[in-house]
Amino acid sequence: MSTVTAIDYPVSLRLEGRRVLLVGGGTVAEGRALALLDAGARLHVISPTLTDTLQRLATAGRLEWESRTYRPGDTRGHALVLSATDDAEVNQHLVAEARASGLWVNTADEPELCDFTLPSVERRGPITLAISTGGHAPALARHLRRELGDHIASHHVWLARLSGWLRRHLPRGPQRQLLLKRLVDGDLGALLARGERGAVFTRLRSELKTWKSSGEPT
Numbered sequence: 001m002s003t004v005t006a007i008d009y010p011v012s013l014r015l016e017g018r019r020v021l022l023v024g025g026g027t028v029a030e031g032r033a034l035a036l037l038d039a040g041a042r043l044h045v046i047s048p049t050l051t052d053t054l055q056r057l058a059t060a061g062r063l064e065w066e067s068r069t070y071r072p073g074d075t076r077g078h079a080l081v082l083s084a085t086d087d088a089e090v091n092q093h094l095v096a097e098a099r100a101s102g103l104w105v106n107t108a109d110e111p112e113l114c115d116f117t118l119p120s121v122e123r124r125g126p127i128t129l130a131i132s133t134g135g136h137a138p139a140l141a142r143h144l145r146r147e148l149g150d151h152i153a154s155h156h157v158w159l160a161r162l163s164g165w166l167r168r169h170l171p172r173g174p175q176r177q178l179l180l181k182r183l184v185d186g187d188l189g190a191l192l193a194r195g196e197r198g199a200v201f202t203r204l205r206s207e208l209k210t211w212k213s214s215g216e217p218t
């Protein structure tokens, strides 16, 4: 067991259409595979065995499965590499190979060998809550994720979708910024928190009319 001293730098990766290698097909690999598929990755799994769920995904063509053990050279052609075998030596080889080719790699069994670690993730619509303890306390990350996840209410999800729509349809600038901030913690945000979506719509509709009449595209 190793010690982790540096603080991890959080990012949200866009993996849609990218080829990701996952070595291992057990319970831990299954969790990673489901999250990677949710993110739209083109998933390549190398493992002599698969869990039932992974097996079903392979049969359905949702992932590419090679039923064999890892071989040097397997990382070629991938954007990201994750190792989740129960063999520490295999995981170490995979990390060394990935790093030698400049690829980012995560191994489930050794925080110190990871180029990135996986946070505990809670999703509500477009909102992602991710908790990291930098490898110190994964069980605590999970506990906090569940506890804090309860604070993301349905009006937050609604607000995120509405904000996304407004950002796509209104031109950038101070007027849009002000409106989007008011939706979160201004007068409109207060209405939303009370569940008064109808009132917010009415107010928005009349405000957007002013935008139109002042020559702004909607």
Ligand SMILES: C[C@@]1(CC(=O)O)c2cc3[nH]c(cc4nc(cc5[nH]c(cc(n2)[C@H]1CCC(=O)O)[C@@](C)(CC(=O)O)[C@@H]5CCC(=O)O)C(CC(=O)O)=C4CCC(=O)O)c(CCC(=O)O)c3CC(=O)O
Pocket: 001, 002, 031, 032, 106, 107, 108, 109, 110, 111, 114, 116, 117, 118, 119, 120, 121, 131, 132, 133, 134, 135, 136, 137, 138, 139, 141, 142, 145
């Ligand atoms: C470094 C990291 C590398 C990585 O995997 O990226 C790592 C490493 C290790 N985890 C181990 C054990 C456990 N991991 C969990 C749970 C999760 N582990 C996750 C992430 C991470 N785990 C990364 C750091 C994240 C951070 O701390 O910020 C979560 C958050 C996300 C995910 O996996 O997707 C997911 C919760 C998902 C959810 O929300 O439900 C539980 C709790 C449980 O299962 O209930 C236990 C048992 C309790 C314990 O041991 O603490 C072991 C020892 C294995 C052994 O003893 O054999 C190692 C290896 C080591 O530390 O040496």
Ligand SMILES: NC(=O)C1=CN([C@@H]2O[C@H](COP(=O)(O)OP(=O)(O)OC[C@H]3O[C@@H](n4cnc5c(N)ncnc54)[C@H](O)[C@@H]3O)[C@@H](O)[C@H]2O)C=CC1
Pocket: 023, 024, 025, 026, 027, 028, 029, 046, 047, 048, 049, 050, 051, 068, 069, 070, 084, 085, 086, 087, 090, 107, 108, 109, 138
């Ligand atoms: N990061 C985390 O959150 C956690 C990590 N772990 C660690 O993750 C690792 C995997 O755990 P589990 O999924 O529970 O193990 P598991 O025993 O269920 O699965 C291991 C998988 O690796 C495959 N495998 C073994 N050798 C291989 C090789 N040479 N090439 C390709 N595939 C190979 C096996 O066929 C099997 O599918 C362990 O090292 C464990 O300590 C465990 C719990 C949590």
